Amino acid sequence: MSQTTVHALTPASAQWPALPALGNLDAYISAVNRMPMLTAEEELRYARELRDHNSVEAAGKLVMSHLRVVVAVSRQYLGYGLPQGDLIQEGNVGLMKAVRRFDPEQGVRLVSYALHWIKAEIHEFILKNWRMVKVATTKAQRKLFFNLRSLKADLKASHAMTEGEQYRTSLTDREIDEVASQLNVKREEVIEMETRLSGGDVVLDPTPVDEEREAGHFAPIAYLADHTHEPTAVLEAKERNFLATDGIQMALQTLDERSRRIVQERWLNVNDDGSGGMTLHELAEEYGVSAERIRQIEVAAMKKMRKAMVPALAAA
Incomplete structure (x- = not known):
């Protein structure tokens, strides 16, 4: 906890001990536990001073007494x-x-x-x-997030468990229904939240030792990285787009x-499933030549096209 925040809460009145510059959390907790409590009459008086006169000293006393x-x-x-800090x-x-706001x-x-x-x-x-990854976004999910653990413990304590179930951590179908009923949420939301809470966080980029690398064990960062913006990938994509259109x-x-x-x-007149294009024999029949001749013309044409694309690609 920062010293700045602690000093900002210190009241101006000499009757109240000021919190010193604290070096650790235990010292802070010990100090706030020694702060005097307000009686109901004192609390009412200070709250009215704050409301009516915007008294900083009154606000400080109210805050300090409740730390x-x-x-x-x-x-x-x-x-x-x-x-905890x-x-x-x-x-x-x-x-x-x-x-x-009081x-x-x-x-x-x-x-x-x-x-x-x-x-x-x-x-x-x-x-x-x-x-x-955010685990709770709606009001009902937040309620479920902060109550599921305690409810699970209460349910396991109240249900008579067989000896073989004593190490069970997941909820049974009946327990899921009970939690959903108590918190007024859907059964599916209970299942989803339990799954999220039971899964531990994964370090994206730990520093694996050489043995782990040799064994093929890599952190998620190795396969979650986005390579689409690497210079080579950008250049290849640009070339593909040019060849598929203007080139x-x-x-x-x-x-x-x-x-x-x-x-x-x-x-070029072929569908995505490979259908639609004319065969060598169909073109041979149309032009009155052999299928082999059509194939030879096709090969020569493709070579000429590739040769023509080289300077155009360089210019692009």
């Missing part, structure tokens, strides 16, 4: 593999938003109101950083009428 709440909430999300940082953002006349304590904002910021941080038309113009028609009927 321990953020620490407590952050512990609930340690299972996602993210640093980052979770606390995001939770503090939510706490400050709650203090700014209405002291609603008859509720700030802690009850702030829990929603603290959790909302932490949830958003987890969803953005837990995986490269072939220019080469056809160098042929006599009979040779041009033979090439067109044999190679």
